[in-house]
Amino acid sequence: MTHWGSYTATVTGNRITAITGHRDDPDPSELLGNIASTVTHRSRVTKPSFRRGWLENGPGPADRRGSEEFVELEWDEALDLLAAEIDRVRTDHGNKAIYAGSYGWASAGRFHHAQSQLHRFLKQAGGYVAGVNSYSTGCSEVIFPHLLGNTFELYRKHTHWQQLADNTDLIVAFGGIPTKNMAVVPGGITVHNARPGIAEVVAAGTRIVAVTPIKPDLKGAESADSQVEWWPIVPATDTAMMLALAHTLIVENLVDEGFIATYTDGYDEFAHDVLGLSTGAPRTAEWAESITGFPADKIRELARNMAAGRTFITVGWSLQRSKYGEQPMWAALNLACLLGHIGLPGGGFGHGYGSMGDVGAGRGMTPLPAFPQGPNPIDDFIPVARVSDMLLNPGGEFEYNGEIRRYPDVKMVYWAGGNPFHHHQDLDRLERAFSAVDTVVVHEPYWTSSAKHADIVLPCTLSVEREDIGGSRQDSHVIAMHALLSPVGEARDDFAIFTDLADRLGFAQQFTEGLSPREWLEKMYSTWAVEVGGSQPTELPNFETFWQDGDVRVPGADSARDHVMFGQFRADPVAHRLPTPSGLIQISSPVVASFGYDDCPGHPTWLEPEEWLGSPLAQKFPLHLIADQPAGRLHSQLDMGEISMAHKVSGRERMRMHPDNAKERGITDGDVVRVFNDKGECLAGVQVTETIRRDVVQLPTGAWFDPQILDGRRICAHGNPNVLTTDQGTSRLAQGCSGAHALVQVCLLGVALPQVQAFEPPVIVSRKRD
Numbered sequence: 141m142t143h144w145g146s147y148t149a150t151v152t153g154n155r156i157t158a159i160t161g162h163r164d165d166p167d168p169s170e171l172l173g174n175i176a177s178t179v180t181h182r183s184r185v186t187k188p189s190f191r192r193g194w195l196e197n198g199p200g201p202a203d204r205r206g207s208e209e210f211v212e213l214e215w216d217e218a219l220d221l222l223a224a225e226i227d228r229v230r231t232d233h234g235n236k237a238i239y240a241g242s243y244g245w246a247s248a249g250r251f252h253h254a255q256s257q258l259h260r261f262l263k264q265a266g267g268y269v270a271g272v273n274s275y276s277t278g279c280s281e282v283i284f285p286h287l288l289g290n291t292f293e294l295y296r297k298h299t300h301w302q303q304l305a306d307n308t309d310l311i312v313a314f315g316g317i318p319t320k321n322m323a324v325v326p327g328g329i330t331v332h333n334a335r336p337g338i339a340e341v342v343a344a345g346t347r348i349v350a351v352t353p354i355k356p357d358l359k360g361a362e363s364a365d366s367q368v369e370w371w372p373i374v375p376a377t378d379t380a381m382m383l384a385l386a387h388t389l390i391v392e393n394l395v396d397e398g399f400i401a402t403y404t405d406g407y408d409e410f411a412h413d414v415l416g417l418s419t420g421a422p423r424t425a426e427w428a429e430s431i432t433g434f435p436a437d438k439i440r441e442l443a444r445n446m447a448a449g450r451t452f453i454t455v456g457w458s459l460q461r462s463k464y465g466e467q468p469m470w471a472a473l474n475l476a477c478l479l480g481h482i483g484l485p486g487g488g489f490g491h492g493y494g495s496m497g498d499v500g501a502g503r504g505m506t507p508l509p510a511f512p513q514g515p516n517p518i519d520d521f522i523p524v525a526r527v528s529d530m531l532l533n534p535g536g537e538f539e540y541n542g543e544i545r546r547y548p549d550v551k552m553v554y555w556a557g558g559n560p561f562h563h564h565q566d567l568d569r570l571e572r573a574f575s576a577v578d579t580v581v582v583h584e585p586y587w588t589s590s591a592k593h594a595d596i597v598l599p600c601t602l603s604v605e606r607e608d609i610g611g612s613r614q615d616s617h618v619i620a621m622h623a624l625l626s627p628v629g630e631a632r633d634d635f636a637i638f639t640d641l642a643d644r645l646g647f648a649q650q651f652t653e654g655l656s657p658r659e660w661l662e663k664m665y666s667t668w669a670v671e672v673g674g675s676q677p678t679e680l681p682n683f684e685t686f687w688q689d690g691d692v693r694v695p696g697a698d699s700a701r702d703h704v705m706f707g708q709f710r711a712d713p714v715a716h717r718l719p720t721p722s723g724l725i726q727i728s729s730p731v732v733a734s735f736g737y738d739d740c741p742g743h744p745t746w747l748e749p750e751e752w753l754g755s756p757l758a759q760k761f762p763l764h765l766i767a768d769q770p771a772g773r774l775h776s777q778l779d780m781g782e783i784s785m786a787h788k789v790s791g792r793e794r795m796r797m798h799p800d801n802a803k804e805r806g807i808t809d810g811d812v813v814r815v816f817n818d819k820g821e822c823l824a825g826v827q828v829t830e831t832i833r834r835d836v837v838q839l840p841t842g843a844w845f846d847p848q849i850l851d852g853r854r855i856c857a858h859g860n861p862n863v864l865t866t867d868q869g870t871s872r873l874a875q876g877c878s879g880a881h882a883l884v885q886v887c888l889l890g891v892a893l894p895q896v897q898a899f900e901p902p903v904i905v906s907r908k909r910d
């Protein structure tokens with residue numbers, strides 16, 4: 141199992157020769173094609189490796205991280221040194237000096253999940269500073285609890301595609317419903333039902349309005365182009381459009397007043413602002429026209445259409461990954477409240493259709509086999525995307541969700557299963573942040589840029605090199621993940637590494653509980669079988685049979701197919717009171733208002749970001765870059781794989797550009813260009829296409845960071861857009877990642893094309909003996 145699907149592999153010798161999707165999967169992902177070619181790639185880490193300066197001079201701040209050579213050591217010595225360093229840091233500075241947020245997706249598999257292993261280990265070692273929330277939904281995880289109280293339904297029990305097909309007249313999708321994203325689920329997915337689901341929706345005659353600067357790639361809807369309308373909005377202006385839609389609903393008496401009165405709180409304050417009663421600036425369709433790029437008539441007509449039939453509004457996760465990303469989340473919810481279809485079959489509000497493969501799967505939530513974690517003795521945390529801020533401002537204050545907190549003084553950064561030099565914003569700044577600490581430890585199968593920026597790199601196995609149990613929150617199957625290959629080089633499982641470290645620190649028995657990995661799998665499976673089997677544990681096969689069969693269907697996996705989101709609340713808002721201050725949906729929030737944040741006031745509002753096409757900065761950098769998820773891989777994983785490479789242009793990440801913008805710059809399809817702004821520069825290979833709005837360019841994330849000097853400037857030669865993005869929280873409320881957008885300029889390369897070096901291992905030298 142992978143995050144992008146379950147499969148069967150044919151192995152000949154120690155090589156994978158064929159991979160086919162799971163027999164029950166109607167739509168296996170092409171990303172499976174990245175696996176076979178990457179297992180033995182030269183970028184694998186094969187031995188424990190230490191940055192030479194760290195080994196020779198000991199721990200301490202170092203700006204050579206990322207450019208220095210490495211020395212390989214034997215495992216025993218490597219683990220002795222690392223255990224001693226962990227002990228030094230916790231003894232001299234306390235466990236608050238260890239940051240192990242370790243954000244990242246690692247691999248599928250419930251036992252060998254790298255973060256779970258790291259967190260269990262460090263909890264038993266005295267604790268660590270954690271990261272909270274995610275890059276994916278940094279705003280909605282913080283704002284929606286204020287508005288809906290319980291967000292369980294929003295994330296875990298969404299309206300099924302079939303229900304939309306049966307009931308919905310109009311779907312308005314802010315962010316589109318990008319098919320490219322729907323192969324993926326954290327932990328894996330066995331039955332990809334999004335494409336067939338969309339086909340059903342379209343076959344039923346439902347109209348889909350996809351509001352996005354990039355033309356939707358809705359697979360399953362090819363036969364019905366006319367039903368899927370592309371509304372190419374100016375990026376980052378969705379809130380303005382939503383407020384204008386609300387304005388039309390209010391002034392044309394299309395608001396469902398019964399719904400507002402019974403199920404919501406704070407409408408008057410919101411409506412007052414939308415009508416401009418105290419500001420003198422009503423949010424009319426005309427007002428929104430100049431911001432969003434849509435004619436006022438069209439906006440008004442959409443509002444009327446929304447009120448005329450059963451309407452489902454979905455807002456993609458991407459809209460929150462930019463400055464003031466809380467606003468479109470909240471505004472979209474309010475719009476759904478005004479229409480009053482929340483809690484009716486196929487109506488209301490959804491979040492993330494097209495962001496993840498299981499949204500719309502209707503699977504309910506069953507428990508999963510789990511590796512126990514235990515409590516963290518340290519309660520310091522940061523919102524994940526504030527990592528550079530923390531490392532650069534030890535002891536500094538930051539605000540978050542109504543609190544004022546302080547950054548801990550971190551001396552050791554420990555990462556297992558993530559790639560911050562892919563995922564974080566403003567990579568130059570991240571490099572400065574990493575140089576400030578004493579020691580950086582990374583567990584990695586590959587020489588990623590993050591591994592190259594570490595002091596201690598320990599080589600890890602891939603999931604094809606070990607046994608595990610695969611499962612995810614809403615999947616139909618639990619998968620027996622058999623080991624397919626023997627590990628490359630001296631790679632070891634994260635579990636084995638932590639066991640030996642725990643042994644050196646005196647708590648091996650507590651860490652392993654005396655169990656081998658296979659015994660852990662048996663225990664996790666059996667515990668789970670009893671938990672979901674309940675009174676009928678015989679429903680599920682025993683471990684041996686499960687292991688032999690290769691998978692098992694999860695009991696009750698289809699239980700939520702007919703679930704109507706917020707249906708119970710609608711039926712009885714007293715008995716099913718929401719856990720919000722009013723018990724109702726907060727159209728305005730006195731709690732959020734009480735925080736006094738100008739960057740996230742008490743109701744949604746249009747806040748002009750620094751980087752959008754209407755801002756002064758656009759004079760200098762006139763193109764709006766969208767740095768979204770890559771179609772050909774998961775994030776940065778297996779970037780050298782066959783499918784990922786096939787999506788590149790001249791070996792660089794592919795950037796989509798409108799023909800007018802290309803012509804203005806003398807750029808033709810296939811050119812490699814410079815993409816730059818005040819923060820940095822990268823190269824990209826251009827695809828000229830009308831499937832993108834004019835003045836918008838799309839350069840997905842995940843090309844391995846490849847810093848090189850070109851013409852005296854430091855650039856990424858491979859196309860990682862995070863050299864261009866701003867490292868700023870979305871607001872003081874959520875402090876989410878705002879990396880999806882940046883203003884840039886693009887020009888022809890003008891010099892010889894430098895070679896991509898991202899996949900080359902660092903220089904390995906032998907140890908200096910004294």
Ligand SMILES: Nc1nc2c(c(=O)[nH]1)N[C@H]1C(S)=C(S)[C@@H](COP(=O)(O)OP(=O)(O)OC[C@H]3O[C@@H](n4cnc5c(=O)[nH]c(N)nc54)[C@H](O)[C@@H]3O)O[C@H]1N2
Pocket residue numbers: 243244245246247252254275276277461556557558559560562563564565583584585586588600601602603634767768769774775776777841861862865879880881
């Ligand atoms: N500009 C911009 N930036 C973004 C985004 C954006 O939209 N725009 N999106 C953000 C989002 S939503 C996300 S989720 C992040 C993703 O960022 P990450 O989750 O950090 O990206 P991955 O490439 O999945 O990194 C996982 C790493 O784990 C390693 N790994 C795999 N298996 C194992 C294992 O068993 N053990 C160990 N130790 N390591 C393993 C892989 O080799 C890989 O390097 O990026 C974020 N960054």
Ligand SMILES: Nc1nc2c(c(=O)[nH]1)N[C@H]1C(S)=C(S)[C@@H](COP(=O)(O)OP(=O)(O)OC[C@H]3O[C@@H](n4cnc5c(=O)[nH]c(N)nc54)[C@H](O)[C@@H]3O)O[C@H]1N2
Pocket residue numbers: 275276277314315316318320321322323324351352353354355373374375376377378456457458459494495496766767768769770771772773774775880
């Ligand atoms: N193939 C593949 N699938 C993935 C992933 C991957 O790496 N590869 N990553 C997974 C992860 S971790 C996550 S969190 C999800 C993320 O899911 P999303 O956040 O939904 O995905 P993105 O690709 O960042 O953005 C989706 C689309 O939003 C639109 N968009 C961007 N900015 C704006 C805007 O300002 N306004 C409007 N209206 N639309 C805008 C663009 O069309 C863009 O392609 O994807 C998951 N799926």
Ligand SMILES: [Mo]
Pocket residue numbers: 275276277
């Ligand atoms: Mo994500």
